[in-house]
Amino acid sequence: MVPAGSGNGMIKSLLDPVGLSCSAASATVSIIRGHRRSLDVATISQGTTKFFSVLMLAWGLVADIDIESEKFRWMGSARFDVYGLQRIICLRQYNGRILFVPAPGFESNGQPASYNVDKESSVSDKTLGYQGPDTNLEDLEWREIKGPFVSVWLHNVPWGAENTLAAPNAKFSDGFLDLIVMKDCPKLALLSLMTKLSDGTHVQSPYVSYLKVKAFVLEPGARIDEEDKEGIIDSDGEVLARGRRSYKCDEKALMSYGKLQITVDQGLATLFSPE
Secondary structure, eight states: OOOOSSOBHHHHHHHGGGTOOSSHHHHHHHHHHTEEEEEEEEEEEETTEEEEESSEEEEEHHHHHHHHGGGGGGGTTHHHHHHHHHHHHTOOOEEEEEEEEEOTTOTTSSEEEOOOOOHHHHSOOOSSSOOOOOOOGGGSOEEEEESOBSEEEEESSSOSBTTBOOOTTOOTTSSOEEEEEEOSOOHHHHHHHHTTTTTTGGGGSTTEEEEEEEEEEEEEEEESSOTTOOOEEEETTEEEEEOTTOTTTTSOOSSOSSOEEEEEEEEEEEEEEOO
């Protein structure tokens, strides 16, 4: 993998632990060395539609910044900082609910909940190709957190971009996703929090819940102040779903702005690694 975008979170996560710069040269040398490491793959499902994610999923502030800042792509990675400031000043919050199966040690987060799998999602798909992990989700111990939310962020690896250590405890193949939830955060506190993304200390904020999950369900809602406007769901830097009156809402997306189910396959993919 060679960095060629404005984010480059995956290659940063590979190179940073060994002290290498996030550059094409460092990445190329790593490929030549031929070392490999396993990587978890998340399966995002809505009905029979599936999307396989290796980096992250975002809804709320982070997704809005990531997708809506594309108009400033000529600025490079600085577009995230510039547009992020604008979004904090004009802060949006979203109604909704998240459900999750916590990893061991994180069972105290949220409230107990039950989850009924959509029959359409559980039907065996006879099409060719990988369909995601075969997990009996109804038998798992689910928890829930209700909105309104500033941001919901799922991460598979530590870095979301070259200057954003989104999930400092994330591992490449531990079988879990790192969940970062922001709620009830005043604008000034949020501005301070966003300046800490570069070293990962944002997860220590009282306005942030940081935990590991094995499975996850997102039930996105509308903005709390404008109920006729919904948000964007972003996965790996691409728009997965666009809600009503969201940015470029007339463009087609893979999924609808509604409930999504996410499961994890441990070590399914393989990457070239510097060590």
